[in-house]
Amino acid sequence: MxxxxxxxxxxxxxxxxxxxxxxxxxxxxxxxxxxxxxxxxxxxxxxxxxxxxxxxxxxxxxxxxxxxxxxxxxxxxxxxxxxxxxxxxxxxxxxxxxxxxxxxxxxxxxxxxxxxxxxxxxxxxxxxxxxxxxxxxxxxxxxxxxxxxxxxxxxxxxxxxxxxxxGSYYPEGIHPVSINVESEYTRAVRGGTGTAKTAGNYSAAYKAQERATEKGHAQVLWLDGVEKKYIEEVGSMNVFFKIKGEVITPELSGSILEGITRTSIIEMLKDWKIPVSERKITMEEIHQAYEEGTLEEAFGTGTAAVISPIGELHWEDKAMVINHRQTGELSRSLYDTLTSIQTGKLEDPYGWTIKID
Amino acid sequence: MxxxxxxxxxxxxxxxxxxxxxxxxxxxxxxxxxxxxxxxxxxxxxxxxxxxxxxxxxxxxxxxxxxxxxxxxxxxxxxxxxxxxxxxxxxxxxxxxxxxxxxxxxxxxxxxxxxxxxxxxxxxxxxxxxxxxxxxxxxxxxxxxxxxxxxxxxxxxxxxxxxxxxGSYYPEGIHPVSINVESEYTRAVRGGTGTAKTAGNYSAAYKAQERATEKGHAQVLWLDGVEKKYIEEVGSMNVFFKIKGEVITPELSGSILEGITRTSIIEMLKDWKIPVSERKITMEEIHQAYEEGTLEEAFGTGTAAVISPIGELHWEDKAMVINHRQTGELSRSLYDTLTSIQTGKLEDPYGWTIKID
Structure with a gap:
């Protein structure tokens, strides 16, 4: 001890x-x-x-x-x-x-x-x-x-x-970024170390990040290692989609990191009575929602950026522009509320913050 | 430069x-x-x-x-x-x-x-x-x-x-070991870092190795991360099976390390006119060969041990004893010949060794 x-x-x-x-x-x-x-x-x-x-x-x-x-x-x-x-x-x-x-x-x-x-x-x-x-x-x-x-x-x-x-992750305020859906390289697989915050997971991602950067995108969206079909994470953040009023984030499948911002966002959405579900979600489903005009918002969540809106999603030969490359209303509310709780500007209704004497 | x-x-x-x-x-x-x-x-x-x-x-x-x-x-x-x-x-x-x-x-x-x-x-x-x-x-x-x-x-x-x-990897001479076929944890997956000799691959394996040790086995046999069906490596070695006179080793699928001992063994077998193939091989095929009595030898290869014979293979509820837990004739010949070339006891017909002045 x-x-x-x-x-x-x-x-x-x-x-x-x-x-x-x-x-x-x-x-x-x-x-x-x-x-x-x-x-x-x-x-x-x-x-x-x-x-x-x-x-x-x-x-x-x-x-x-x-x-x-x-x-x-x-x-x-x-x-x-x-x-x-x-x-x-x-x-x-x-x-x-x-x-x-x-x-x-x-x-x-x-x-x-x-x-x-x-x-x-x-x-x-x-x-x-x-x-x-x-x-x-x-x-x-x-x-x-x-x-x-x-x-x-x-x-x-x-x-x-x-x-x-x-510094602020967004010196000029939060702004939506372009994302490349990676279909060759894999971040993690069930039975591997994807759920652990361990060094090897991060450098394993550099090659795909380089490819995304070369293509002019800011980050990589990772698919599952088995079927290359289900969405897992974006860069080193968890990812959320708003489709027809419902917020969806990939369920913790055994290869996704359990983000503390992710957990907090889910809890806030439930508190706000906004439908939120943790489930498997495919790129096909995202693309279909996009085609139908029901893909309303998409964003990453993590400690560094808190909320990182996705403005464009590039998957194979398909380019999807989300919410006219603007930060969505929900993304903005979540960012403003969560950062205000974190900095004590807003009263913390959840008991999440701890004061240091 | x-x-x-x-x-x-x-x-x-x-x-x-x-x-x-x-x-x-x-x-x-x-x-x-x-x-x-x-x-x-x-x-x-x-x-x-x-x-x-x-x-x-x-x-x-x-x-x-x-x-x-x-x-x-x-x-x-x-x-x-x-x-x-x-x-x-x-x-x-x-x-x-x-x-x-x-x-x-x-x-x-x-x-x-x-x-x-x-x-x-x-x-x-x-x-x-x-x-x-x-x-x-x-x-x-x-x-x-x-x-x-x-x-x-x-x-x-x-x-x-x-x-x-x-020291010698085998202080008392080479002896066959017992291997646990791992069906939950994954070492590597296509698109991951399995083909690279990088740190994260090794510590990722400790949990499965601990489980093998608890069950009384020396090492883990790894299956592919996608279908959990194809054989990849054993411990941190490549793996070979001799079935009905033919030697088979998993092909380099994108998640297997290209061992230098593996390459050398394949070249020696070809030189010796022993049939050798690099191809996908499942645990099902190994078990069937075992049932039919045609699974003659199995061994791992690597720099540390050179050849590590497999005496027992435990897969789900099936236990397979190979060659009466004895080092097979081919495993022995490969070990003796390769170590004799490495130490200069046998003339090197392949130009593999380099003298230091």
């Missing part, structure tokens, strides 16, 4: 903070980070906050060879009255443990991790930016550190949490 | 060499390693041999988050007259580049890499063990080093080659 007390080593130097008007994503990091070690005999131990600094790994460390690793992504927001808010952080540590289970990594104590995270954010509170659309991105991750080329789970792990002030 | 000259920094301390009679796999490393850097402006540059030491990575280095990495595995053998031999090393660098292409990593100069490797082995020649079945395992790998949480190919990479003296 991990000890509840966190050792803190203050960084002797404080970095200059980046211009809040020109923040990018994930390139600048704060002064401190959290680390914790796992060994077979001690379990998870030695949680501490230390200056942000390079990690030293044996060249044979298993993370560098066999990819045994999991990660999470969430954000801290600065509210109007200067309070700092986290959005459903417990869900991230729960998912971290589900990912770890798939990758044979030992679980962490979720409650304790949340307490540690609060202490880290509290220490770095000046790094949480205030400008519209900005936030402090939080990246917890676990890496296998045992120096051993045997193909087997590691005996030792390091957990780290690093923090990066990030 | 990389420079042809290799900087060498000698290690001030020489480690004690492990007992050649008690070598394990991949836990002990030699005094030096090779490193080379890639940047967008310089390409691959600064190849050097340095003391074996920890690698320092920014906590945001892309390898730790999105798994953009490839690796290789090959061996150097000490021959009877003390000469050091490499087995088809060019094939490894060719495959490294194919893996890199799939993972959006820039290619290396294969000829130059081989020259660098020869220099490294030459410097570390005293680390190549001489005892029967031992060798120096060579692990080249490339990792994405850019500190950036954006989900995209890295701007910078480090290539490393580390060396580990390894």
């Amino acid at each position: 991990s000890e509840p007390i966190l050792d803190i080593t203050q960084s002797p130097h404080k970095k200059a903070k980046p211009d809040p008007e020109h923040l990018s994503f994930g390139k600048v990091f704060t002064d401190h980070m959290l680390t914790m070690e796992f060994s077979r005999d001690k379990g998870w131990h030695s949680p501490q906050i230390v200056p942000y600094e390079p990690v030293s790994l044996d060249p044979a460390a298993m993370i560098l060879h066999y990819g045994q690793t999991v990660f999470e992504g969430l954000k801290a927001y600065r509210g109007a009255d200067n309070q700092i808010l986290l959005f459903r952080p417990k869900k991230n540590f729960e998912r971290l443990n589900r990912s770890s289970d798939r990758m044979s990594i030992p679980p962490v104590n979720e409650e304790l991790m949340l307490e540690y995270l609060k202490q880290l954010i509290s220490l770095e509170k000046d790094w949480v930016p205030a400008a519209e659309g900005t936030s402090l991105y939080i990246r917890p991750f676990i890496i296998a550190t045992e120096p051993n080329l045997a193909v087997a789970p590691s005996y030792s792990y390091t957990l780290m949490i690093i923090l990066s002030p990030v | 990389s420079e042809p000259i290799l900087d060498i920094t000698q290690s001030p301390h020489k480690k004690a060499k492990p007992d050649p009679e008690h070598l394990s796999f991949g836990k002990v490393f030699t005094d030096h390693m090779l490193t080379m850097e890639f940047s967008r402006d310089k390409g691959w540059h600064s190849p050097q041999i340095v003391p074996y030491e920890p690698v320092s990575l920014d906590p945001a280095a892309m390898i730790l988050h999105y798994g953009q990495t490839v690796f290789e595995g090959l061996k150097a053998y000490r021959g009877a007259d003390n000469q050091i031999l490499l087995f088809r090393p060019k094939k490894n660098f060719e495959r490294l580049n194919r893996s890199s292409d799939r993972m959006s990593i820039p290619p290396v100069n294969e000829e130059l890499m081989l020259e660098y490797l020869k220099q490294l082995i030459s410097l570390e020649k005293d680390w190549v063990p001489a005892a029967e079945g031992t060798s120096l395992y060579i692990r080249p790998f490339i990792i994405a080093t850019e500190p950036n949480l954006a989900v995209a190919p890295s701007y910078s990479y480090t290539l490393m080659i580390i060396l580990s003296p390894v």
Whole structure:
């Protein structure tokens, strides 16, 4: 069992903070980070906050060879009255443990991790930016550190949490993007690691993303690995379609990541009495709705962008323009409401936000 | 273009060499390693041999988050007259580049890499063990080093080659093992990364391996991710079956690694005038051959074990004992001949081995 007390080593130097008007994503990091070690005999131990600094790994460390690793992504927001808010952080540590289970990594104590995270954010509170659309991105991750080329789970792990002030995903406001439906490359398949937030799923997607970019599209829409027919995700986001007033998102089939924004959107739609269903949906069905003029809106959901409207969908030789390439009414409402809850501008009716003292 | 000259920094301390009679796999490393850097402006540059030491990575280095990495595995053998031999090393660098292409990593100069490797082995020649079945395992790998949480190919990479003296895979000689046919978890699927030697494929297999171990089996036999019907690999090896005098191995379907031992075995069988075919093969066909008494031998092939005979195959509720759990005549001949070529005990009729001066 991990000890509840966190050792803190203050960084002797404080970095200059980046211009809040020109923040990018994930390139600048704060002064401190959290680390914790796992060994077979001690379990998870030695949680501490230390200056942000390079990690030293044996060249044979298993993370560098066999990819045994999991990660999470969430954000801290600065509210109007200067309070700092986290959005459903417990869900991230729960998912971290589900990912770890798939990758044979030992679980962490979720409650304790949340307490540690609060202490880290509290220490770095000046790094949480205030400008519209900005936030402090939080990246917890676990890496296998045992120096051993045997193909087997590691005996030792390091957990780290690093923090990066990030800009608005849409500097000029949210705008619909063009999407390429990928019919050759596969992101994940049932029985694989698609439900886990693990490194290999992400670099596996680069080749298809390159192809989409070459064709002038912003992202890839992924189909299932078995029949290449059912819709799974868009880029590294979950995806939603509004057809004839009903909102549809692919059901968690065993190869789709269970997004926390996805879950929140579903809960909001139910609260708003808008019909929403999680079920299998094919590209054929989307195309038919498009032909019939009933494909009203489409959008991706994720921590980084919150809502990313889809303006065009390119599938084989078919091009579908959705809602005249404009952000739909529902997409806009969901984005405005969810970001307002996240930043405390709107009262949180769901108990999703957690204040940091 | 990389420079042809290799900087060498000698290690001030020489480690004690492990007992050649008690070598394990991949836990002990030699005094030096090779490193080379890639940047967008310089390409691959600064190849050097340095003391074996920890690698320092920014906590945001892309390898730790999105798994953009490839690796290789090959061996150097000490021959009877003390000469050091490499087995088809060019094939490894060719495959490294194919893996890199799939993972959006820039290619290396294969000829130059081989020259660098020869220099490294030459410097570390005293680390190549001489005892029967031992060798120096060579692990080249490339990792994405850019500190950036954006989900995209890295701007910078480090290539490393580390060396580990390894024992015989079979301290008591080769012996057939029991295999569990996995019907839930998937190693790879067409359109995925199964043909690339990349980290994520390996840790993705741990869960199924744990299940096999719990049931008392040594390894997992993987079926295709689409129909869960066609045989793909066994553990992290290619797989061969001998049925009624014919040797069959799954064809390279787009989710199977193109093993260099696999290629060599196929070439040897053709040379020996033994019928060999690369084609789709189902578990149903294997089971039928077993029922008819025509399933004569089965074995895995890979760099680590060379040949790993399969003594038992467990598929759903069916248990198949192959060749009375004994190493088959063909498996034995292939193992003896190939290892004798690799170590220079037998003249190499194929031009596969390369001597290091």
